[in-house]
Amino acid sequence: xxxxxxxxxxxxxxxxxxxxxxxxxxxxxxxxxxxxxxxxxxxxxxxxxxxxxxxxxxxxxxxxxxxxxxxxxxxxxxxxxxxxxxxxxxxxxxxxxxxxxxxxxxxxxxxxxxxxxxxxxxxxxxxxxxxxxxxxxxxxxxxxxxxxxxxxxxxxxxxxxxxxxxxxxxxxxxxxxxxxxxxxxxxxxxxxxxxxxxxxxxxxxxxxxxxxxxxxxxxxxxxxxxxxxxxxxxxxxxxxxxxxxxxxxxxxxxxxxxxxxxxxxxxxxxxxxxxxxxxxxxxxxxxxxxxxxxxxxxxxxxxxxxxxxxxxxxxxxxxxxxxxxxxxxxxxx
Amino acid sequence: xxxxxxxxxxxxxxxxxxxxxxxxxxxxxxxxxxxxxxxxxxxxxxxxxxxxxxxxxxxxxxxxxxxxxxxxxxxxxxxxxxxxxxxxxxxxxxxxxxxxxxxxxxxxxxxxxxxxxxxxxxxxxxxxxxxxxxxxxxxxxxxxxxxxxxxxxxxxxxxxxxxxxxxxxxxxxxxxxxxxxxxxxxxxxxxxxxxxxxxxxxxxxxxxxxxxxxxxxxxxxxxxxxxxxxxxxxxxxxxxxxxxxxxxxxxxxxxxxxxxxxxxxxxxxxxxxxxxxxxxxxxxxxxxxxxxxxxxxxxxxxxxxxxxxxxxxxxxxxxxxxxxxxxxxxxxxxx
Numbered sequence: 001x002x003x004x005x006x007x008x009x010x011x012x013x014x015x016x017x018x019x020x021x022x023x024x025x026x027x028x029x030x031x032x033x034x035x036x037x038x039x040x041x042x043x044x045x046x047x048x049x050x051x052x053x054x055x056x057x058x059x060x061x062x063x064x065x066x067x068x069x070x071x072x073x074x075x076x077x078x079x080x081x082x083x084x085x086x087x088x089x090x091x092x093x094x095x096x097x098x099x100x101x102x103x104x105x106x107x108x109x110x111x112x113x114x115x116x117x118x119x120x121x122x123x124x125x126x127x128x129x130x131x132x133x134x135x136x137x138x139x140x141x142x143x144x145x146x147x148x149x150x151x152x153x154x155x156x157x158x159x160x161x162x163x164x165x166x167x168x169x170x171x172x173x174x175x176x177x178x179x180x181x182x183x184x185x186x187x188x189x190x191x192x193x194x195x196x197x198x199x200x201x202x203x204x205x206x207x208x209x210x211x212x213x214x215x216x217x218x219x220x221x222x223x224x225x226x227x228x229x230x231x232x233x234x235x236x237x238x239x240x241x242x243x244x245x246x247x248x249x250x251x252x253x254x255x256x257x258x259x260x261x262x263x264x265x266x267x268x269x270x271x272x273x274x275x276x277x278x279x280x281x282x283x284x285x286x287x288x289x290x291x292x293x294x295x296x297x298x299x300x301x302x303x304x305x306x307x308x309x310x311x312x313x314x315x316x317x318x319x320x321x322x323x324x325x326x327x328x329x330x331x332x333x
Numbered sequence: 334x335x336x337x338x339x340x341x342x343x344x345x346x347x348x349x350x351x352x353x354x355x356x357x358x359x360x361x362x363x364x365x366x367x368x369x370x371x372x373x374x375x376x377x378x379x380x381x382x383x384x385x386x387x388x389x390x391x392x393x394x395x396x397x398x399x400x401x402x403x404x405x406x407x408x409x410x411x412x413x414x415x416x417x418x419x420x421x422x423x424x425x426x427x428x429x430x431x432x433x434x435x436x437x438x439x440x441x442x443x444x445x446x447x448x449x450x451x452x453x454x455x456x457x458x459x460x461x462x463x464x465x466x467x468x469x470x471x472x473x474x475x476x477x478x479x480x481x482x483x484x485x486x487x488x489x490x491x492x493x494x495x496x497x498x499x500x501x502x503x504x505x506x507x508x509x510x511x512x513x514x515x516x517x518x519x520x521x522x523x524x525x526x527x528x529x530x531x532x533x534x535x536x537x538x539x540x541x542x543x544x545x546x547x548x549x550x551x552x553x554x555x556x557x558x559x560x561x562x563x564x565x566x567x568x569x570x571x572x573x574x575x576x577x578x579x580x581x582x583x584x585x586x587x588x589x590x591x592x593x594x595x596x597x598x599x600x601x602x603x604x605x606x607x608x609x610x611x612x613x614x615x616x617x618x619x620x621x622x623x624x625x626x627x628x629x630x631x632x633x634x635x636x637x638x639x640x641x642x643x644x645x646x647x648x649x650x651x652x653x654x655x656x657x658x659x660x661x662x663x664x665x666x667x668x
C-alpha cells in the first residue's frame with residue numbers, strides 16, 4: 001500500500017496535474033460534438049456509454065503499444081519500427097487458413113514473430129551497440145519490405161472469417177486487453193524493481209552498469225516486450241479492420257510517440273509514466289473522434305474539411321503539452 | 334606534419350577515421366555496383382548503361398539534396414522529421430499558384446520560398462521554445478500536412494484531393510534539368526563545406542555546446558542557422574520532388590520520405606547525435622542505397638524486395654560498424 005504522504009508529494013508538483021486538466025478540458029469541448037447529450041440523466045447515460053465504447057475500441061491498440069513505448073523511452077531508446085512490426089505480424093497471420101485451426105497455428109506464430117522481431121531490435125541495440133533511432137529506422141524499412149514481399153499488392157481480408165476473432169475488436173475484448181496490459185502489467189511494473197532499473201538505465205548507463213544492473217539483458221528485454229505488445233496490438237487492429245495490406249499501419253510509430261511524449265515522458269530517457277501515456281492516447285483519440293463527428297454533423301461550419309484540423313491540432317497539442325510539461329528549475333532537466 | 338594546402342587532403346584530414354572508412358567503403362561499394370550494372374546492361378541488348386545512369390538523377394535528386402540540408406542540421410545536433418510535410422506544403426503552394434495561372438518561374442520560386450520559410454520557422458521554434466528538436470519537428474510533421482490540406486481546401490473551391498499539373502513547362506526542373514541541378518547543388522555544397530566556415534561551426538556545436546559558448550560562438554543562433562541552411566537545400570529538393578509528378582495529393586504525398594533521407598544521411602557516416610560526418614557521405618549513401626536496389630533488379634530479384642534490402646543494408650552496414658567499435662567504446666565508458 002502506498003503511504004498517503006508519498007501520493008501527496010507526487011501531486012504537489014503542479015505540472016503533474018496539468019495533463020489530466022487538459023484532458024478534461026478537451027473532453028468538455030469534444031464530448032458534446034461527438035454526440036454526448038445533456039438533456040436528461042437517462043440521455044446522458046446512454047449517449048456517454050456509446051461515446052465511451054467508441055473511444056475504448058479505438059484507443060485499445062494504441063494503449064497497448066504506448067505501454068511498451070513508454071518503457072522503451074524510459075531507457076533512453078526509441079522504437080520507430082512498431083508500425084512496420086504490427087504490419088508484418090498481421091501479414092504473417094493473414095496468410096494462414098482462416099478456420100478454427102487459425103487459433104493454434106497463426107496466433108502462436110504471430111506471437112513468436114512479434115517476440116522475435118522485438119528481440120532482433122534489442123540485439124542490434126544492446127549487442128551491436130547501434131544507436132536505437134538508427135537501428136529501428138533500419139528495421140522499419142526491413143520489416144515493411146518483408147511485409148511487401150509477403151503480401152505483394154493484395155489486401156488480405158481473412159480475419160473476419162476466423163471464428164471468435166472479431167470479439168477482440170469489440171468493447172469487451174478491448175477492455176480485457178487493456179485491463180491485462182495496463183492495469184495488471186502496468187500496475188505490476190510500477191511497483192517493480194524493473195521499472196527503477198530501466199529509469200536508471202535511461203538516466204545514466206555507466207552508473208547503471210556500476211550499480212550491477214545487467215544493461216544488455218534489460219535493453220534486450222524491453223525491446224522484446226515491445227515486440228510482444230506489437231503482437232497484441234496487431235490482434236486488436238486486425239480484429240477491428242479485418243484486413244491488412246502492405247501499406248497498413250504506416251505512421252503508427254509517430255502517433256504512438258506523440259501520445260507518449262504528450263504524456264510527459266521525455267525522449268532523452270530517464271523518466272516516464274504509463275498513466276501519463278495512457279492519458280496521451282485518450283487525448284488523441286478524443287480529438288480524432290470529435291473531429292470525425294464534427295465532419296459528419298457540422299460539415300459546412302468551416303470553409304475546409306474539419307478532419308484536416310486533426311493534423312494541426314495534434315501538432316499544436318504536442319508542442320503545447322511538452323512545453324507546459326518541460327522541466328524548468330533543476331539540473332537533471 | 335605541416336598542414337597541407339591541398340584542399341582535398343585538408344577535407345579528408347578533417348574527418349574522423351570512422352567517417353573516412355565509411356566513405357571508402359561507400360566509394361568502393363558504389364563503384365562495384367556500377368561495374369556490375371555495366372556488365373549486366375552490356376550483356377543485355379534491351380537496356381543501355383547510359384540510359385540507366387541518366388535515370389539516377391530523376392529518382393535521387395530530391396533525396397540527395399534534401400539529405401544535404403538535413404546533414405547540416407544533424408551536424409549541429411538537431412534533426413528535422415518534418416521535411417516530407419514541408420515538401421507537401423511547398424507542393425500545395427506550387428499547385429495553387431499553377432491553378433491561379435502564375436508563370437512557371439513564379440511557381441518554382443513560391444515552392445522554394447515556402448520550404449525555406451517553414452524550415453527556418455522550425456529553427457526559430459527549436460531555438461526559442463527550448464524543446465528537443467525531435468519533438469518540435471514531429472509536431473511539424475503533423476502540423477504541416479494539415480496546413481497543406483487546409484490551404485488547398487480554402488484557396489481552391491473545387492479541390493477534390495489532388496492538384497493536377499498538366500503543362501510540360503511546369504515540369505522542366507525534374508524532367509529535363511534534374512541531373513544538372515543535382516550536379517550544381519552537390520558541387521556547391523561540397524565547396525561550401527570545404528572552404529566555408531558555416532558547416533564547421535555546425536560540427537562544433539554538435540560536438541560540444543559548452544565549448545562553443547566558451548569559444549564565443551552562439552549555440553542558439555548556430556542551431557537556428559542550420560535549419561535555415563537546411564531549408565535552402567530543402568527548397569530545391571521540394572521543387573524537384575513536386576515537378577516530377579502530374580498530380581499533387583497533399584493527403585498522401587511524400588509519406589516516409591523523411592525516413593529515406595535520414596537513412597541516406599546515416600549510412601553516409603554522419604553521427605545521428607551530431608558533431609561528425611560529411612556531405613560527401615550523404616551523397617554516396619543515397620547513391621549506394623539506390624544502386625544496390627537496381628543491381629538486385631538486374632540480378633533477378635523481384636521489385637518487392639527493394640524496401641527490405643534498403644533496410645537490411647542500413648542495419649548491416651551500421652551494425653557491423655558499431656560492433657567493430659563496441660569494445661573500445663565500452664572500455665572508454667568504464668574508464
